[in-house]
Amino acid sequence: MAIVFVLIALLVVAVLVTGNWYVWRRLFRDTTRGPGAVRRAGAVVMAGGWALTVGALVAERGGAPFWLQQVLAWPGFLWLALALYLLLAVLAGELVRPVLRRVLERRARTAAEVPAPATAPAPAEPIAAGAGAAPSAVTASGDEGDGSGPQVSAAPSRRLFVSRVVGGAAAAAAVGTVGYGTYGVLRGPSVKRVTVPLAKLPRAAHGYRIAVVSDIHLGPVLGRGFAQKVVDTINSTQPDLIAVVGDLVDGSVKDLGPAAAPLAQLRARDGAFFVTGNHEYFSGAEQWVEEVRRLGLVPLENARTELPHFDLAGVNDVAGESEGQGPDYAKALGDRDQGRACVLMAHQPVQIHDAVDHGVDLQLSGHTHGGQLFPGNLVAGLANPTLAGLERYGDTQLYVSRGAGAWGPPTRVGAPSDITVIELASRQA
Template sequence: MAVVFVLIALLVLAVLVTGNWYVWRRLFRDTTRGPGALRRAGAVVIVGGWALTIGALVAERAGAPFWLQQTLAWPGFLWLALALYLVLAVLAGELVRPVLRRVLERRARRTVPVREQAPTPIPAGTAPSPAAEAPDSSDGPDSPDAAESPGDPGAPNGLTDSAGPTDPSRRLFVSRVVGGAAAAAAVATVGYGTYGVLSGPKVKRVTVPLAKLPRAAHGYRIAVVSDIHLGPVLGRGFAQKVVDTINATQPDLIAVVGDLVDGSVKDLGPAAAPLAQLTARHGSFFVTGNHEYFSGAEQWVEEVRRLGLRPLENARTELPHFDLAGVNDLAGEDEGQGPDFARALGDRDRTRACVLLAHQPVQIHEAVDHGVDLQLSGHTHGGQLWPGNLVAASANPTLAGLDRYGDTQLYVSRGAGAWGPPTRVGAPSDITVIELASRQA
C-alpha cells in the first residue's frame, strides 16, 4: 500500500512540474527574445504561487494562527484556481497557434512584393560588374538583420512581406498573441468565478411531490443550505449574506446539511454568529459534513446548538405532517460517530412521509433501504471548478439537482460557499427552497 501511495504521489508531482514548466514556456520563454528579467520573473511567480498554495493548505490543516491562515489563504487558494485555468487556456491555445500561423503566411504570400529599382542602363560593350549580378545576401529573410528589420509597416510586428514560414519574428508574434490571450482568459475566468462566490448564493426553487405527504402540508417550504465553508477566506460577512438570503425566502424549516466550517470554534465562532438570526416557523436543523470532523465536530455541534440550530445526530423529530431525520457524515466513522440509519429511522412509522438530512449523496442507498421519501444532501459543490464536475460526477450518484432512486428522491445542492479557492466556474452557488407537494392536493 505504501508503494502505491508513493507511486501516485510521484505521478502527481511529475504532472504538476510538467504542467507548470509548460505554462512558463508558453507564457514567458516563447514570448521573449533570449534569457532576461521577464523569464526570471515568470519563474518566480509560478514557484511563489505554489509555495503560497502549499503554505495555505499546511497552515489550515496544522491549526496555525488564524491571522497566518488568512494571510496565506487568499493568494494561495486563488493561485490554485488560476494555475488550473492557465494550463487549460494554454492547451486551448495550441489549437489556435497553427491557424494563426497559416493566416499570417497566406497574408504574406498575397502581399505585393516591394518594387525593385530599375537597373541602370549598361553601355553597349561593357560587361556587368559582379556586384550588379549577385544581390547582397546579408539582408535575406533568414539573416538576423532581416528578422529585426521594420519591414512593411502594414505587417504585424514589423514582418517583411517576404518572411518565410519559419521566420523568428512571426513565431514570436504568434506566441505573444496566443500567450497573452490565454493569460487574459484565465484571469478573467477566475475573476468572474470569484465575484460569483463573494456576491453570495442565489435562490433556487424546486417542487418535490411526496406520495405520503398529507394535503395539509402541500406547499411546505424547506430552505436547504450546504457547504458554506466559513474559514480563512469566507468569514462573517459571507455568513450574514447567507442568513439574509435564507430569511428572505420565509421558509417553514431550514436545513443546514453539513460543511459549515473549515476551522475551530475558537477561530470561526465570530464568523458563524449570524446563524443565530435564522428564522423559520419550525426551526433550523443541522447535520455534520466531512469538514466538521476536520474542525472539531463535537465543539461545532455544541456551538450551533448555542446559536439556536437543532443538531440531528443520528436522530429524528416528528413534525406535524412528516418526519425529519438526520444522520452524521461518513467521516465521523473514524471517531466512532459515523452515520447510524437504524437509530435515526429504524422504529419510525413508515406510513408517514420522511425527509432525511445527510451530507453526502452516496448515503442515498441506506436511505432507500430505510424507506426514506426524500434525502437532502450537498458535498459535491457541483464540481465547483470546471472540469472538476467530471471527477465529482464519477464519485457521487448525483452531482446536483433532483434525482430518483427507487421510491426515494434525492436532492443535491451545489452549496453556498466554496472550499479552497473562493471561486466557482460552471457550478454556481445556491440556496434551494424545496417546496413539498402533496399528490392529494
C-alpha cells in the same frame, strides 16, 4: 501500501512539474527573444504561487495561527484556481496557434505577390558646394535613422508574434475566468426553487417550504460577512423549515465562532436543523455541534423529530466513522411510522443507498459543490451518484445542493452557488 502511496505522490509531482514547465514555456519563454528578466520573473511568480498554495493548505490543516491562515489563504488558493485555468487556456491555445500562423503566412504571400506601383525616379538634388553632407541613414522599416548607419528592424518574427498573441489571450482568459468566478462566490448564493412531490405527504402540508443550504465553508477566506449574506438570503425566502446539511466550517470554534454568529438570526416557523459534513470532522465536530446548538439550530445526530405532517431525520456524515460517530440509520429511522413521509438530512449523496433501504421519501444532501471548478464536475460526477439537482432512486428522491460557499479557491466556474427552497407537494392536493 506505502510504496503505492509514494509512487502516486511521485506521479502527482511529475504531472505538476511538467504542467507548470509547459505553462511557463508558453507564457514566458516562447514570448521573449532570449534569457532575461521576463523569463526569470515568470519562474519566480509560478514557483512563488505554488509555495503560497502549499503554505495555505498546510496552515489550514496544521492548525497554524488563524491570522497566518488568512494571510496565506487568499493568494495561495486563488493561485490554485489561476494555475488550473492557465493550463487549460494554454492547451486551448494549441488549437489556435497553427491556424493563426497559416493566416499570417497566407497574408504575407499575398502581399509579396502584389507588384509595387511604378514611380518615376526623383531628380537628383545638387549638393551645395563645400557641404560634404552624407545622406541620412534609413532603417529597414523605412524610418530615418540617426546618421549612424542602417538600422535592423525590431519587429518580432511571425512565430514570436503568434506566441505573444496566443499567450496573452490565454493569460487574459484565465484571469478573467477566475475573477468572474470569485466575484460570483463573494456576491453570495442565489435562490433556486424546486418542487418535490411526496406520495405520503398529506394535503395539509402541500406547499411546505424547506430552505436547504450546504457547504458554506466559513474559514480563513469566507468569514462573518459571507455568513450574514447567507442568513439574509435564507430569511428572505420565508421558509417553514431550514436544513443546514453539513460543511458549515473549515476551522475551530475558537477561530470561527464570531464568523458563525449570524446563524443565530435564522428564522423559520419550524426551526433550523443541522447535520455534520466531512469538514466538521476536520474542525472539531463535537465542539461545532454544541456551538450550533447554542446559536439556536437543532443538531440531528442520528436522530429524528416528528413534525406535524412528516418526519425529519438526520444522520452524521460518513467521515465520523473514524471517530466512532458515523451514520446510524437504525437509530435515526428504525422505529418510525412508515405511513408518514420522511425527509432525511445526510451530507453526502453516497448515503442515498442506505436511505432507500430505510424507506426514506426524500434525502437532502450537498458535498459535491456541483464540481465547483470546471472540469472538476467530471471528477465529482464519477464519485457521487448525483452531482447536483433532483433524481429518483427507487421510491426515494435525492436532492443535491451545489452549496453556498466554496472550499479552497473562493471561486466557482460552471457551478454557481445556491440556496434551494424545496417546496413539498402533496399528490392528494
